[in-house]
Amino acid sequence: MASIEPELTSLETKLSEEIANDRKEVDVRQKRIAKNESLLRAVRSALGATGSSIRTNGYGSKSEMIREAIQQVTKPRFTQNDVEVEMKRTNPELHIDRERVRSVLWGLAKEKCELIKQVTKGNNRQVAEFEKLAVNPNGIKPPTSQRTALTHEPETMPERIVALLTSAPQPMTAREMTTKYESLGWQPAPNGDLYSTVLQCAYYLSKKGRLINNRGKYSIPL
Numbered sequence: 001m002a003s004i005e006p007e008l009t010s011l012e013t014k015l016s017e018e019i020a021n022d023r024k025e026v027d028v029r030q031k032r033i034a035k036n037e038s039l040l041r042a043v044r045s046a047l048g049a050t051g052s053s054i055r056t057n058g059y060g061s062k063s064e065m066i067r068e069a070i071q072q073v074t075k076p077r078f079t080q081n082d083v084e085v086e087m088k089r090t091n092p093e094l095h096i097d098r099e100r101v102r103s104v105l106w107g108l109a110k111e112k113c114e115l116i117k118q119v120t121k122g123n124n125r126q127v128a129e130f131e132k133l134a135v136n137p138n139g140i141k142p143p144t145s146q147r148t149a150l151t152h153e154p155e156t157m158p159e160r161i162v163a164l165l166t167s168a169p170q171p172m173t174a175r176e177m178t179t180k181y182e183s184l185g186w187q188p189a190p191n192g193d194l195y196s197t198v199l200q201c202a203y204y205l206s207k208k209g210r211l212i213n214n215r216g217k218y219s220i221p222l
Contacts, residue, residue: 041191062097064156066104070116070132077119079127080105105130153186157201158210160186162220171217174199
C-alpha cells in the first residue's frame, strides 16, 4: 500500500485540479448562455414584432402573421382568400386555420386599429371584402391620438418606437426612447431588458429603411 500511496496522492491532486477547472468552465459557459439567451430574446422580440421571425421559425402570434399578410396584399379591395394566399407565399408549409383568419380580420375591421375596414359583408352568396386604410411611409400607422400626444399604447414594439419618434421634436437615441417609454408606463419588454429591446428593434427598423439612423439617433423618414 505504501508503495502506491504517492501515485494515489498524485492522482487525487490531478483529479481535484481537473474538477476545479471543469467547474470554472461550466460557470463561464453558464454565464455566456444566460447572456446570449437574454440577447436572443431581445432579437426575437424585435423580429417577432415586425413579423420577420414568422417567416423563418414561427415566432410571433397569428394576429401578427395576418397583419403582415394584409400589408403584402396589393389589391385595393381584398378577401380572406387573398390574405391566406400571402400567408402561404411567405410560409408554404404553414397550416392555416380559416376560422382564426376570419376572426382576426373581423376584429381588425371592428377595432380602431386604422389598418383595414370592411366594405362588403359576407353571406352565402359572396365573401366579405376589406380595404386597407392609408399608412405612413414606414408601413406602420400609429393611432391618430399618437400623432399629437402619446395617450394610447400601440400594440407592437415597432409601433411604439414609431409613435415615440413621431411625437418627438428631434431624433432620439435608444436610451432617450427607453426613458420616454418608461415615463409613459407602457408594458415592460418580454425579456425584462427594455433598453436592449428598444435598441435591437430600432436598429432592425433602420436596416429595413423604416427609420433613419444618424450616429445612433433615430428619426422617421420624410
